[in-house]
Amino acid sequence: xxxxxxxxxxxxxxxxxxxxxxxxxxxxxxxxxxxxxxxxxxxxxxxxxxxxxxxxxxxxxxxxxxxxxxxxxxxxxxxxxxxxxxxxxxxxxxxxxxxxxxxxxxxxxxxxxxxxxxxxxxxxxxxxxxxxxxxxxxxxxxxxxxxxxxxxxxxxxxxxxxxxxxxxxxxxxxxxxxxxxxxxxxxxxxxxxxxxxxxxxxxxxxxxxxxxxxxxxxxxxxxxxxxxxxxxxxxxxxxxxxxxxxxxxxxxxx
Numbered sequence: 001x002x003x004x005x006x007x008x009x010x011x012x013x014x015x016x017x018x019x020x021x022x023x024x025x026x027x028x029x030x031x032x033x034x035x036x037x038x039x040x041x042x043x044x045x046x047x048x049x050x051x052x053x054x055x056x057x058x059x060x061x062x063x064x065x066x067x068x069x070x071x072x073x074x075x076x077x078x079x080x081x082x083x084x085x086x087x088x089x090x091x092x093x094x095x096x097x098x099x100x101x102x103x104x105x106x107x108x109x110x111x112x113x114x115x116x117x118x119x120x121x122x123x124x125x126x127x128x129x130x131x132x133x134x135x136x137x138x139x140x141x142x143x144x145x146x147x148x149x150x151x152x153x154x155x156x157x158x159x160x161x162x163x164x165x166x167x168x169x170x171x172x173x174x175x176x177x178x179x180x181x182x183x184x185x186x187x188x189x190x191x192x193x194x195x196x197x198x199x200x201x202x203x204x205x206x207x208x209x210x211x212x213x214x215x216x217x218x219x220x221x222x223x224x225x226x227x228x229x230x231x232x233x234x235x236x237x238x239x240x241x242x243x244x245x246x247x248x249x250x251x252x253x254x
Contacts, residue, residue: 032138034140035133035134036139036141037139039124040125041151041247042143042247043122044245045069045090045245045246046067046230046244046246048236048240048244049065049067050066050240052064052066064221066231067236068228068229069141069228070228071092072090073090073092073136074089074136075090075091076135077133086128088121088133089119089120090119091118092116092243093116096114100114110136118243141223141228144223147219149217149219150220150249152218152237152245153212153245153247154212154238154245155211155242156237157210157238159208160208161206162206162207163205165184170186170203172185186204189202213237216249216250216251
């Protein structure tokens, strides 16, 4: 029996409505299975939440930065035979379906998420195995423990175009005794006819900040697995809500 156009249109509209409701439904990534990236230096992503202070067992005050470990979802596993190297690609900060193009949605469809605002790779050596690292799982911070040292990688705050005194802590010119218009100037930037040029990498005015910065040997003060928070000693580059990469340290401070 042939379906009437009205009934067909109503069924199509119902299907579209159900698809829209599914796409707009909030994603619960916190209940997914978690796995710790123990291969190599490990790794996980977080968001800088701000600074506070905690007390040690001896009663000392410790200034800490709180890093919110929002779900870091594995979106792709790259193998040596297929891609030429071993790595896992992770997605961070999920987006709504309306904000994702079809290529991105197809790429992360196996992870069960429309898309992410940030993608990143963690390389894994050929000698390491990829056991337990499957698409859709969420990374866990259990590759480190309290007292370990980690490296924190983030983008520093952008300061715009700044002069040499602020950018490189130069002394500036004389402040008195007839000095005019030279208080914050750089001074000499070269020599005479020989070499007749300004050497490369000369410290001068220019863009300050907004660059990738790595802080090494930062001690882990506390790990809150229930609330997915990581407390590290001292400050962290970048603004609040900035993305921070946490990895085991390269240089062991002891």
